[in-house]
Amino acid sequence: MNQMSLEQRFHLAMVDIYNHARSECNYNATYFIRMVSNYGGIDAAKRLLRSGDLVQSGFIALWKRGCLSLSMEALVLKPEFRQLFTKEELMIAENRLREYGYEP
Numbered sequence: 001m002n003q004m005s006l007e008q009r010f011h012l013a014m015v016d017i018y019n020h021a022r023s024e025c026n027y028n029a030t031y032f033i034r035m036v037s038n039y040g041g042i043d044a045a046k047r048l049l050r051s052g053d054l055v056q057s058g059f060i061a062l063w064k065r066g067c068l069s070l071s072m073e074a075l076v077l078k079p080e081f082r083q084l085f086t087k088e089e090l091m092i093a094e095n096r097l098r099e100y101g102y103e104p
Contacts, residue, residue: 045085074104
């Protein structure tokens with residue numbers, strides 16, 4: 001049996017946080033899931049970390065619902081996925097979460 005690569009696991013985890021945000025937090029992140037579908041999980045996360053306003057609107061929507069644990073930023077910072085990202089990308093994710101009172 002083929003073992004799933006770390007990149008594939010991250011992609012599935014991105015889809016998973018979308019599904020959980022929709023079912024548990026009543027937040028349908030259509031732009032987010034479209035990016036994940038079009039670019040793949042890692043590339044979508046990297047693009048979102050570099051972007052400003054669009055990611056902020058989704059991030060703020062999760063924050064208002066008390067669901068930052070389901071944010072892409074929280075996922076990026078999980079120990080099993082950190083190696084997929086640069087130190088700068090990890091710092092952006094961490095700073096964004098801390099700014100809104102979430103300790104990664």
